[in-house]
Amino acid sequence: MTGVVQRADAGRPVARLVSPLVWRLVVPVLVAVVVCVVGVLGSQAAVDRISSDVEPAATAHSDVTDLVAEVDSAVSAWALSGDQRARDDYARARLDLDAASTRLVAQARGTDLEAPVAAELESVATWLSGYAVPVVEDDPGPLTPARSAAGEDLGDGYRARREVTREALAAELDRAEAAATLRMRLTLVAAVLVLVGTALLVGRARTRLLAELSEPLLALEQVVQRMLRNDPDGRAADERGPKEIRSIARALNDFADAGSRARAVEGRIQDELHVLDSAKDDFVSNVSHELRTPLTTISGYLEMVADEFEGRLEPRHERMLEATRRNVVRLRALIDDLLALSRAETRSSELEPSDVTEMVTDAVTDVRMTAARRGITIDVSVTDEPMLVVCDRAMLYRAFLNVLTNAVKFSHDGATVEVRVERVRHRVEIAVRDHGIGIPRAELDRLGTRFFRASNAMTNEIAGTGLGLRIVQTIIDKHAGDVIIESAEGDGTTVFVRLRLHGERDTDLDTDLDTDLDTDLDGGRLPAVPAPLPGEGGPAGVEAGRAPGR
Numbered sequence: 001m002t003g004v005v006q007r008a009d010a011g012r013p014v015a016r017l018v019s020p021l022v023w024r025l026v027v028p029v030l031v032a033v034v035v036c037v038v039g040v041l042g043s044q045a046a047v048d049r050i051s052s053d054v055e056p057a058a059t060a061h062s063d064v065t066d067l068v069a070e071v072d073s074a075v076s077a078w079a080l081s082g083d084q085r086a087r088d089d090y091a092r093a094r095l096d097l098d099a100a101s102t103r104l105v106a107q108a109r110g111t112d113l114e115a116p117v118a119a120e121l122e123s124v125a126t127w128l129s130g131y132a133v134p135v136v137e138d139d140p141g142p143l144t145p146a147r148s149a150a151g152e153d154l155g156d157g158y159r160a161r162r163e164v165t166r167e168a169l170a171a172e173l174d175r176a177e178a179a180a181t182l183r184m185r186l187t188l189v190a191a192v193l194v195l196v197g198t199a200l201l202v203g204r205a206r207t208r209l210l211a212e213l214s215e216p217l218l219a220l221e222q223v224v225q226r227m228l229r230n231d232p233d234g235r236a237a238d239e240r241g242p243k244e245i246r247s248i249a250r251a252l253n254d255f256a257d258a259g260s261r262a263r264a265v266e267g268r269i270q271d272e273l274h275v276l277d278s279a280k281d282d283f284v285s286n287v288s289h290e291l292r293t294p295l296t297t298i299s300g301y302l303e304m305v306a307d308e309f310e311g312r313l314e315p316r317h318e319r320m321l322e323a324t325r326r327n328v329v330r331l332r333a334l335i336d337d338l339l340a341l342s343r344a345e346t347r348s349s350e351l352e353p354s355d356v357t358e359m360v361t362d363a364v365t366d367v368r369m370t371a372a373r374r375g376i377t378i379d380v381s382v383t384d385e386p387m388l389v390v391c392d393r394a395m396l397y398r399a400f401l402n403v404l405t406n407a408v409k410f411s412h413d414g415a416t417v418e419v420r421v422e423r424v425r426h427r428v429e430i431a432v433r434d435h436g437i438g439i440p441r442a443e444l445d446r447l448g449t450r451f452f453r454a455s456n457a458m459t460n461e462i463a464g465t466g467l468g469l470r471i472v473q474t475i476i477d478k479h480a481g482d483v484i485i486e487s488a489e490g491d492g493t494t495v496f497v498r499l500r501l502h503g504e505r506d507t508d509l510d511t512d513l514d515t516d517l518d519t520d521l522d523g524g525r526l527p528a529v530p531a532p533l534p535g536e537g538g539p540a541g542v543e544a545g546r547a548p549g550r
Helices: 002-010 014-081 084-108 114-137 145-228 243-308 315-346 356-373 393-409 441-446 455-459 468-478 509-523
Strands: 352-355 377-381 388-391 416-424 427-433 482-488 492-500
Touching: 014 084, 014 114, 014 145, 084 114, 114 145, 145 243, 243 315, 352 356, 352 393, 356 377, 356 393, 356 416, 356 427, 388 393, 388 492, 393 416, 393 427, 393 468, 393 492, 441 482, 468 482, 468 492
Parallel strands: 377 416
Antiparallel strands: 352 388, 416 427, 427 492, 482 492
C-alpha cells in the first residue's frame, strides 16, 4: 500500500508536494497564535480582577481604618477639652466612616472577604455604640476607669478583626497574582509545545519532500554528468519524482537519443569525408603525375620549335609561342603546388630538432637571385642563439620559402623586404615584411581558400596559383604554430610565423595568444577566417587575427 501511495505521489506536481508542508507549518503557527492570545487574555482577566476587585477592597478597608482612627481621636479630644470642634470632627468622621463602610461591603460582596469584612464592621459598630457614642453624648471630662477599660476592650476586639481582614485581603491578592502567573506560564508552555510539534511535523514533511525531490534531481545530475562524458548509455529514469522532474527526465532522454543519432550520422559523414578526402588526394596525385608527363613533352617540343625556327618566326608567332611557354610554366607551378599541398595535408611528418634561423637563412639565399633581378633588397636580422624547433625540415623550409617568394613577388621593383627572426618568450617568431601592393581589406577574410588571389594581384598580372599561403598555413598548423598577417593595400604586407621552441614548456602560450589577438584587433590585423570546407585540410581551429595565407 505504501508503494502505491509513493507512486501516486511521484506523479504529482511540485506545488502539490509543497502544499502539505506549507499547511503543516501554517496551521500549528495559527494554533500557537490562538493559544498565546487566549493565555494573554486569561492573564489579563486575572490582572483585571486584581485591579477591579482586590485593590478597591483594600483601598476601602484602608479608608475605614483611617476613619475609625479619626473618630477615636475626635472622641478623645472631646473628652479631654470639651471643644465643640472635636464634636464636629466626630460627626464628619462618622459620616465618612459610614460611607467607607458601605463601599467596603460592596467590594467584599461575593468574595472570600465578605465574612471578615462583616465581622470587622460589626466590631466597629460595637466599639461606636459601646464607647464612642456614650463619650461624645456625655459631658466632657476625664473618663471613668470602667468606661476607659470598656473602650480598650472594644478597641482590641476591633483591631483583632481588622488584622483578620488584612490577612484575608493579602491572601486574596496572592491568589489573584498566582492565578495570573499560572495562566501566563501555561500559555508559554502550550505555545512551546505547539511550536515543538510544528517543528517535528515540518521536519518529517521536509524529509519526505527532500526524498521525493532531491533523489530524482541527484539522479538527473548523474545522468547529465554521464552525458557530458559522452556515455551513450546515459539515460534518466522518467518514472521517479514529481511531474516536472519526470518531464525533465524525458526531455533529457530525448536529447540523449537525438545526440546518439547525431553522433551516428556524424560518424557516417566523417567516414564518407575520409573516403572522399582519400579519393581526392589520390585523384590530385594521379592527375598531377599524369599531367606532368605531357607538360614535359609539350615544353620540350616548344623548346625544339623555338630553336629550329629561331629568327624565322613572325612577331605574331613569337607572341603565340611565348604565351604557350608561359601557360606551360603556370600549369607546371600549379601541379607542383597541388602536389605540395596534398603532401602537406596527408604526409606523416618525420620530426627532428632543426634550427629555424638556418632554414630561414637558406630560404633567403634561394630567393636573393630572383629578388636581385628586380633590384629588391632582402634585409635579414637574426640572433646568434640557435632557435631549435621539432619539425619536418623539408616541409617547414617549403613554408618559409613560400612566404619569402610571396614577399618578393608582390614587392615593387627596387623595394626592400625585411626578414626578422627573434625569440618571444618560449616561441620563435619569423616576421617577413614587404612594402608592395598589399591586400585589399575587404578581401582579407577570403585568404586561405584554394585558388583565391587578391584582385590587385590579378590586375597587376602577377603570376600565381592561389595555393602558396594555403600550403604555408597547412604546414605551420602541422607544427602547432600560428600564422598572422597584417596588410594594408598600397602599404605592403607583414607575415608572422610563430613556432614553439624545442625543450621548453610553453606555459605562457595562452597568455601570449590573448595578447597577440588583442594587438591584432587594435592594430587592424586580419579578422577571423571562415573554417575551410571538409576535406580542404585547413587548420583545426581558426582564431581572430589569424589567416591561412594568400
